[in-house]
Amino acid sequence: xxxxxxxxxxxxxxxxxxxxxxxxxxxxxxxxxxxxxxxxxxxxxxxxxxxxxxxxxxxxxxxxxxxxxxxxxxxxxxxxxxxxxxxxxxxxxxxxxxxxxxxxxxxxxxxxxxxxxxxxxxxxxxxxxxxxxxxxxxxxxxxxxxxxxxxxxxxxxxxxxxxxxxxxxxxxxxxxxxxxxxxxxxxxxxxxxxxxxxxxxxxxxxxxxxxxxxxxxxxxxxxxxxxxxxxxxxxxxxxxxxxxxxxxxxxxxxxxxxxxxxxxxxxxxxxxxxxxxxxxxxxxxxxxxxxxxxxxxxxxx
Numbered sequence: 001x002x003x004x005x006x007x008x009x010x011x012x013x014x015x016x017x018x019x020x021x022x023x024x025x026x027x028x029x030x031x032x033x034x035x036x037x038x039x040x041x042x043x044x045x046x047x048x049x050x051x052x053x054x055x056x057x058x059x060x061x062x063x064x065x066x067x068x069x070x071x072x073x074x075x076x077x078x079x080x081x082x083x084x085x086x087x088x089x090x091x092x093x094x095x096x097x098x099x100x101x102x103x104x105x106x107x108x109x110x111x112x113x114x115x116x117x118x119x120x121x122x123x124x125x126x127x128x129x130x131x132x133x134x135x136x137x138x139x140x141x142x143x144x145x146x147x148x149x150x151x152x153x154x155x156x157x158x159x160x161x162x163x164x165x166x167x168x169x170x171x172x173x174x175x176x177x178x179x180x181x182x183x184x185x186x187x188x189x190x191x192x193x194x195x196x197x198x199x200x201x202x203x204x205x206x207x208x209x210x211x212x213x214x215x216x217x218x219x220x221x222x223x224x225x226x227x228x229x230x231x232x233x234x235x236x237x238x239x240x241x242x243x244x245x246x247x248x249x250x251x252x253x254x255x256x257x258x259x260x261x262x263x264x265x266x267x268x269x270x271x272x273x274x275x276x277x278x279x280x281x282x283x284x285x286x287x288x289x290x291x292x293x294x295x296x297x298x299x300x301x
Contacts, residue, residue: 005136007189008108008167008208011045012221013081015213017260018055018067019269027063029070031269036074038268042221045209046108047075050083050099052145053213053256057085058275061098068102079108081138087115087146089125093132100133109136109166117150119157126162136166142193143172152181159186169193169211176201183207195250196220197243200236203227214246215262216296241299245292257281262289
């Protein structure tokens with residue numbers, strides 16, 4: 001199956017956390033609905049379901065479909081990118097076909113992690129997924145999750161071979177350098193991630209926007225709006241009150257638990273549970289959350 005695809009729109013693509021409830025850690029579709037409402041209320045360019053911080057790899061096939069169908073039902077006209085957690089082609093194809101079916105007309109693209117630094121191998125993997133679904137592909141370079149290290153030149157070689165790639169999500173530090181090299185070599189939009197901690201430099205390097213999760217996407221949107229209106233300096237002024245909180249949430253290992261707890265305190269999700277082996281919230285950091293939130297409230301008031 002092959003269909004025409006279009007580059008993703010610039011702006012904010014919010015990565016949704018997958019909320020759980022109860023001792024069995026069942027998928028909480030009511031809390032997921034409130035997350036969707038948060039992003040649609042901000043007129044985000046789109047949303048990402050089952051991203052790495054959406055714990056897609058921790059869900060069964062049935063739960064993955066449930067999450068995607070729930071988001072698609074509540075997203076209205078807001079387009080969706082669905083993450084594919086498998087890195088081998090056969091299981092990735094199964095996930096991709098199921099995700100495409102569950103997302104229906106809301107699907108903008110499938111997000112596929114880089115699984116090889118060899119352009120020919122990676123291009124064959126992506127082509128198989130596109131041929132099976134007809135979907136555009138967001139190519140995700142996130143070596144923390146994939147354990148694959150690849151150069152900008154190798155990514156550009158893959159983009160050249162795969163005209164169905166609709167965006168690149170660049171999350172290999174130093175991200176501003178990677179994004180600058182990528183945007184010099186392709187017109188395909190390149191998005192930053194990693195919770196927004198490098199967003200200002202990424203925008204200056206040519207990023208099309210932010211494709212990431214943050215407990216307060218309003219801050220990401222303020223930075224994007226500031227950059228569009230006044231460039232780096234206006235974006236910096238708009239994002240400065242939010243950056244310490246984004247940095248706090250981006251701590252390695254515990255970042256997911258922190259983000260979920262802040263979302264819980266905002267009343268968006270009912271419980272902040274994460275699925276093992278992801279670590280739960282350390283009590284030593286719990287008290288710092290309110291201090292971070294109080295500082296933001298004071299600075300943006």
